[in-house]
Amino acid sequence: MMMLQDGSTQLICLTASSGVPLFTRGASRQLPFSVIGSLNGVHMFGGGQGVVLSSCDTDGGGKVVWRVFLDSVMLIAVSGGGPSGSCGTEEETRLQRLLENVWSCMVLVLGQDELTNVRNVERLKRDLRSCFSLIDQLLEEKQGYLGNLTHCADSLLPSSSILLQEAVDGFAQAADSEFGCLVVHGRIATATEEWWRQLVPQEIVLLSALIRTLSASGSASCDYPVFLPQFSPTVAHRLLRFQLLPGADVCVLCGSTPSLHKAGTELVGRFWSPLVETLRNCLALGDRCLPGSISLRPDVLALLLINRETRRSVSCLQNSSHHPPILSKARCWELLKLFYTFSISRYFTQEERTQRDITEDFLLGFSHQPQQCYLVTEECKCYALQTPQHQLYLLVMPSVPTFALGTLATQTLSDIVAPTGF
Structure with missing residues (x-):
């Protein structure tokens, strides 16, 4: 049926x-x-x-x-x-x-x-x-956001990360909170240490989705009660959100103080007015999520990079020089998600494995933990690389020789991690 x-x-x-x-x-x-x-x-x-x-x-x-x-x-x-x-x-x-x-x-x-x-x-x-x-x-499952599937926070890597980090830390402290983050184009650009340390990855993913929903409503600010499924499932916290520029929001999780009005009138301007140009530069990254100083090989169509320790991820598509493009943007995102689920379902260790894991019998067939896997299709070639700290998933052009995929993946991982520390 x-x-x-x-x-x-x-x-x-x-x-x-x-x-x-x-x-x-x-x-x-x-x-x-x-x-x-x-x-x-x-x-x-x-x-x-x-x-x-x-x-x-x-x-x-x-x-x-x-x-x-x-x-x-x-x-x-x-x-x-x-x-x-x-x-x-x-x-x-x-x-x-x-x-x-x-x-x-x-x-x-x-x-x-x-x-x-x-x-x-x-x-x-x-x-x-x-x-x-x-x-x-x-x-x-909107294009560009994979956190719902990966349970890793969709992130953006700004070039002025130190300035933005200082602003988020100062803003959260002034709001009597240890939990604050800056969201740009629906992705976390930076957050306080406690945001990453105390909240579980799925909570961060859902809070990011909620912030996207609240931002799409068109309001400049809001005071929204939230229960954190693991951290605080029975006691509500207040999520304060302020739009700094269209596409850029700062948020804090706090208690009964400060009021939305006080935070909006006294704190937002103090910490964020000096950083308007920095925020504009961050917004200019768009869906690429990587600093402009990082150049990817032209035969890379799309990538997903996960930091296994922090449970953060960056994903992006690369504009194709081919006209028409080899793959549409929608198809690239779809293939990237399919390759990710293929890899974690069959080869890679999932960080959140349970007794109900549907892949257990398949994985028992291996005498080792796979570190790499690849697929060759008519549309593209896919390669995944796992290290103790990272997982990298690549879509590349079909013309790339299969024997060169491992070298390409290793080089891409180094090109991103070395300058950013991600």
């Missing part, structure tokens, strides 16, 4: 105990209520027999993934089939990450208590609407 169109994903949220639907998001062609009931019923039947049903494939090439959180909420992701080039293993990895992110998003906005102590289902349905814009962003 083909339940959805190829490439589309529908998310279903129900109460775990009674199977009452709370919301559905995603594909324009929604599943019939009878199908939703069957998906819930088969999971409940398995649970009654002592079997945990986590995923299955459909006859039409789609996939269904179930997950119950804290015996309170069941999330079901239904895919009409992965993007062109993906297979079941990669698609399941993507859907499992999606369910984890959606649950954490619900905790971020409503708090864990609201989701686990449900007294009024109709009220919960209404409250969950405040999560929809953020959940929709997770489902859309």
